[in-house]
Amino acid sequence: MAVHRYIQNFSHRNAILISDDTRLGATLSPVLGRLGLIVNENSMAEAPLEWSAEDLDASRDVVLIDGDLLRMPFIPRLKSDGLTPLVPVIGLVGMQAPSRLKTLMQLGATAFIPKPIHSGAVYSALYLAINEHARKAAQAEVIKAQEQRRHQRRFVIKAVLEVMRERGCDDEAAFAHLRNQSMHARVSIETYCQFVVQRSAARPECGSEPPQQLRSAD
Structure with a gap:
């Protein structure tokens, strides 16, 4: 901090x-x-x-x-x-x-x-x-951000399962993939996982990159 x-x-x-x-x-x-x-x-x-x-x-x-x-x-x-x-x-x-x-x-x-x-x-x-x-x-502001991340954690489990299904890998490899992608997108892993879950639900309308509104520094 x-x-x-x-x-x-x-x-x-x-x-x-x-x-x-x-x-x-x-x-x-x-x-x-x-x-x-x-x-x-x-x-x-x-x-x-x-x-x-x-x-x-x-x-x-x-x-x-x-x-x-x-x-x-x-x-x-x-x-x-x-x-x-x-x-x-x-x-x-x-x-x-x-x-x-x-x-x-x-x-x-x-x-x-x-x-x-x-x-x-x-x-x-x-x-x-x-x-x-x-x-x-x-x-x-710090507490609000932490609360937001806590509410987004449910998306992490869903995103891990989605990546496991798509890539045919175990949970550790799926989580590592999501972590690397979130770092590349410069957002928290919770935010990126929320995007992955919403992208999966919205296909084919949604693209492959996180929308601009989710691109906030962790």
């Missing part, structure tokens, strides 16, 4: 502040601006915020949510696990009641800034929230 690269520079990111307290914006905007972030203030007083995945940029946006809000926004989740929020979330904590902290954690907050806000706490919270979100997102 590749070594995770930690993000230290937050220039050109968007800080989306959600609070009904205008004093938070007055305090946070100068601090976030010095760190290179563009601040967008939003209030829940008039209408609830319900973003779609298209409204947020996972590579640029950071959401800061006031834990004292009476209504909380809806933040879309990553498709890879359905649990991790699409963007990093920081909770602004005034009343440190367990229920408030629980609500912020359910929204996906991975860092907190206590109120009243001190400028020295902002960078640490950004660093923790953004890097922890990146770690969780990468982990979710």
Whole structure:
């Protein structure tokens, strides 16, 4: 697994502040601006915020949510696990009641800034929230890929039997053939075996090479 690269520079990111307290914006905007972030203030007083995945940029946006809000926004989740929020979330904590902290954690907050806000706490919270979100997102992708390969393993047995029938060989030779072919096609053996089984079921419509959509690096 590749070594995770930690993000230290937050220039050109968007800080989306959600609070009904205008004093938070007055305090946070100068601090976030010095760190290179563009601040967008939003209030829940008039209408609830319900973003779609298209409204947020996972590579640029950071959401800061006031834990004292009476209504909380809806933040879309990553498709890879359905649990991790699409963007990093920081909770602004005034009343440190367990229920408030629980609500912020359910929204996906991975860092907190206590109120009243001190400028020295902002960078640490950004660093923790953004890097922890990146770690969780990468982990979710790995788990999703593993789950996909696990579901595809049933095709390995079927493909081995198909190759044994076609080539008149034993299971070890059939598996070695499939492994070599998957390496040549630069896909996982599970993906290649799925193609072999589907090709066998679709003959003569399907060609002899894996379709382009299956050509993904293992």
